[in-house]
Amino acid sequence: MSDLDAFRAEVRGWLEANCPAEMREPVREEGDVCWGGRNWVFKNDAQKQWLEACAAKGYTVPDWPKPYGGAGLTPEQTKIFKQEMKRIHARSPLDSFGIWMLGPALLQFGTEEQKVEYLNPIARGEIRWCQGYSEPGSGSDLVSLQTFGEDKGDHWVVNGSKIWTSYADQADWIFCLVRTDKTNKYQGITFMLFDMASKGVTTKPILLISGNSPFCETFFDDVEVPKTQFIGEVNRGWDVAKYLLGHEREMISGGGAGGDMVSIGGAFAKAFGKNAAGELDDPILRAEMAAFDVDVFAYRAMGERFMDMWKTGRAHPASSNMMKYVGTELNKRRHELVMSGGGSEALEWDSEETKGGARARGWLRTKANSIEGGTSEVMLNVIAKRILDLPGA
Amino acid sequence: MPLYHNDDQAMLKDSVAPFVAEQAPVSHLRKLRDSADATGFSRDLWAQFTEMGLPGMLVPEAHGGLGMGHMEAGIVLEEIGRNLTLSPFLSTGVGAVAALAKAGGTQAGRWLPAIASGEAIIALAIDEGAKHRPDRIATTATRAGNGFRLDGKKSFVLHGHVADMSIVAAKTDGGITLFAVPKDAKGVTADPRRLVDSSLASHVTLDGVEVDADAVIGEVDAGGDILDALLAATRTGAAAEMVGVGQGAMDMTVTYLKERKQFGKLIGEFQGLQHRAAHLYGEMEVARATVMKAQQLLDEGNEGAKLMVSVAKAKAGRAANLAVREGVQMHGGIGMTDEYDIGLYMKRDRALAEYMGDVHYHIDLVARMNGY
Numbered sequence: 001m002s003d004l005d006a007f008r009a010e011v012r013g014w015l016e017a018n019c020p021a022e023m024r025e026p027v028r029e030e031g032d033v034c035w036g037g038r039n040w041v042f043k044n045d046a047q048k049q050w051l052e053a054c055a056a057k058g059y060t061v062p063d064w065p066k067p068y069g070g071a072g073l074t075p076e077q078t079k080i081f082k083q084e085m086k087r088i089h090a091r092s093p094l095d096s097f098g099i100w101m102l103g104p105a106l107l108q109f110g111t112e113e114q115k116v117e118y119l120n121p122i123a124r125g126e127i128r129w130c131q132g133y134s135e136p137g138s139g140s141d142l143v144s145l146q147t148f149g150e151d152k153g154d155h156w157v158v159n160g161s162k163i164w165t166s167y168a169d170q171a172d173w174i175f176c177l178v179r180t181d182k183t184n185k186y187q188g189i190t191f192m193l194f195d196m197a198s199k200g201v202t203t204k205p206i207l208l209i210s211g212n213s214p215f216c217e218t219f220f221d222d223v224e225v226p227k228t229q230f231i232g233e234v235n236r237g238w239d240v241a242k243y244l245l246g247h248e249r250e251m252i253s254g255g256g257a258g259g260d261m262v263s264i265g266g267a268f269a270k271a272f273g274k275n276a277a278g279e280l281d282d283p284i285l286r287a288e289m290a291a292f293d294v295d296v297f298a299y300r301a302m303g304e305r306f307m308d309m310w311k312t313g314r315a316h317p318a319s320s321n322m323m324k325y326v327g328t329e330l331n332k333r334r335h336e337l338v339m340s341g342g343g344s345e346a347l348e349w350d351s352e353e354t355k356g357g358a359r360a361r362g363w364l365r366t367k368a369n370s371i372e373g374g375t376s377e378v379m380l381n382v383i384a385k386r387i388l389d390l391p392g393a
Numbered sequence: 394m395p396l397y398h399n400d401d402q403a404m405l406k407d408s409v410a411p412f413v414a415e416q417a418p419v420s421h422l423r424k425l426r427d428s429a430d431a432t433g434f435s436r437d438l439w440a441q442f443t444e445m446g447l448p449g450m451l452v453p454e455a456h457g458g459l460g461m462g463h464m465e466a467g468i469v470l471e472e473i474g475r476n477l478t479l480s481p482f483l484s485t486g487v488g489a490v491a492a493l494a495k496a497g498g499t500q501a502g503r504w505l506p507a508i509a510s511g512e513a514i515i516a517l518a519i520d521e522g523a524k525h526r527p528d529r530i531a532t533t534a535t536r537a538g539n540g541f542r543l544d545g546k547k548s549f550v551l552h553g554h555v556a557d558m559s560i561v562a563a564k565t566d567g568g569i570t571l572f573a574v575p576k577d578a579k580g581v582t583a584d585p586r587r588l589v590d591s592s593l594a595s596h597v598t599l600d601g602v603e604v605d606a607d608a609v610i611g612e613v614d615a616g617g618d619i620l621d622a623l624l625a626a627t628r629t630g631a632a633a634e635m636v637g638v639g640q641g642a643m644d645m646t647v648t649y650l651k652e653r654k655q656f657g658k659l660i661g662e663f664q665g666l667q668h669r670a671a672h673l674y675g676e677m678e679v680a681r682a683t684v685m686k687a688q689q690l691l692d693e694g695n696e697g698a699k700l701m702v703s704v705a706k707a708k709a710g711r712a713a714n715l716a717v718r719e720g721v722q723m724h725g726g727i728g729m730t731d732e733y734d735i736g737l738y739m740k741r742d743r744a745l746a747e748y749m750g751d752v753h754y755h756i757d758l759v760a761r762m763n764g765y
Contacts, residue, residue, distance in 0.1 A: 298704055391662050
């Protein structure tokens, strides 16, 4: 047995022993996803037990080094770990922007002290982070951001506002892009970290077309931030931000931006039945779903290849933009088909039978996929410029 | 296995890519076309392929081949696609080898070494109408004397008029049986037609063709699995070749966007074209990954291969089609001229897209394999 086979056996055994049955059920509603943090209320004992078991083993962040709360797995081991998790349909023990975004930035740019101080609470699900990037006047043109931190010797005084801060109203800390030099566009931004409980921070949820409020507007009114709380160098936060945006796109890609990777036609046939010929009754919808399935299975192969190449440094550094573009457009298409397939039932907004209009709200939610984290148009710009090397792009 | 080429495969690519580009570039295709060549490919080039060991890549070592896999064959096919090379590699070195190796027995022993040594060209006589419908084969094989009598009409048989042997799929009492029909068999007529891409494909008529019992590839009535192996290999190979065609067209087009000026600007500066080129890049990357996945699953003997092969044929079909259409459009007027190569890419793509099932056929198969 090779080392990797032995590792697989070990993981399989550990998962069997430690993953509660409830945590092998599909995620059905928002509370099923564990985000952790100071104010987290566990949905049930199983969720708590699963998080604690994984955190103790380093499995909430399997590929992070052990001193920072991870399990120190190699890329091959991580892939096996994920396969084994998927095999038993285990839920993610912990989802968080700390794991997906701040963590990778700290691992790349943080000091040893910062890594130990900030990464361990992320891995254990004790501190929930949010991201302060976009501003009302700075969306796609992020570098034009205006939130300003005035230098007061040992601290900055931050004023301004951020928008589209995911779950800011439930987050404990924020990682935030703040302008610290108004004379230098790119080299005048600092990547700051501060507590959302600081004096002068307020949040206001934004009601979206889905009827939900996963995003907030966040206001900073003379917020004091100690001058030790930044990553990388002062005024060089854009480097960190760019790295993180790439990572965010990678995460969206690797996490399956195509959404659920199962056959939509197969799922639809199970739910609504087939005709005497054993086919979906509407031939045109069947054809569209089948064409979509081809793209989904193809994208799944792309996701595998992308991760294999990314983890071993073979991928083009800008290829995560392509993944994000293709995957998010695919997910939007999926939800259009889900709505078509569901017919008038899928239009219901708050009935019990539709779980509170889950399909309609989910469909509307996906429209943000190709806007958040860089619009599809920005992704295409980046591909044109950095990969195809087209002029003047 | 990770989904990228390992060191050996990268080395193979490094030797095959310059070889094909030097020995069989697009000008080679033009030469065959303009000289009204009657063979459909260059025998000299096939001899060079043989020196490189390419015809026997997939042939098991026991039969004198290299015993490589579909991932390796795909590397060669991508270069063939990129250079629009006319060659019997796909039918002989991929499709026929997959069928014979799966079947084993007399015919495998007879033909696999001859393929590996470059002596035998093999044609695949599967289709019978204008569309690929291998589930509706009407050609019959009836028992006669010591062997069988074959009757029927086959179409889209690449190299059918020059092949040393044709693999003929026919209906027998209890199923499908594949036959090795030699070149000189009485009652076989091959009528070669020049296709849009300058390749030659034959209408083959089988009129009371008598073959011995040992002409059966595998077992009587049990040709379904062998046919499946042939189809999976050929479809995956055609998909790999289409990735090469699409990539070649895309590279040529992106280069053109950086050279052509209008309104005082390089046309590649216009966002209207940039976004389309970037979208095409994504589609081509996805198609490439999909084809590699199909190759990998085939090489592993994984049961998921069948689904992925159809996904690959459909996805590569869509992506390469986009590449050649955008290629002609972005080249503008010059893209419509025979002198410029981009139109040749469009023609080859069309032929490959049709070969062994078009996009619609494979999308339908994907639906069936997923139970709807």
